[in-house]
Amino acid sequence: MDTAAIAGAIILDVPLIVLALVLLRKQPRAIQLFALALLVVGVGYLMAVGATGDIARMVLPSQFPASAPVKA
Numbered sequence: 869m870d871t872a873a874i875a876g877a878i879i880l881d882v883p884l885i886v887l888a889l890v891l892l893r894k895q896p897r898a899i900q901l902f903a904l905a906l907l908v909v910g911v912g913y914l915m916a917v918g919a920t921g922d923i924a925r926m927v928l929p930s931q932f933p934a935s936a937p938v939k940a
């Protein structure tokens with residue numbers, strides 16, 4: 869797992885967690901925890917397929933330049 873994938877996961881997950889906690893602040897704690905679990909599973913899936921690295925490269929192109937294509 870490279871740093872771009874981790875950065876992409878943070879870019880996606882932190883704002884969504886804050887938004888979920890703000891929108892669900894009057895709900896029972898169990899519902900808040902379930903929403904957080906769904907977010908973690910969703911971002912985990914995106915990390916597994918490599919989408920978070922692409923997102924980090926799109927949002928922060930100077931930090932994570934696109935890698936050169938691999939020649940077979």
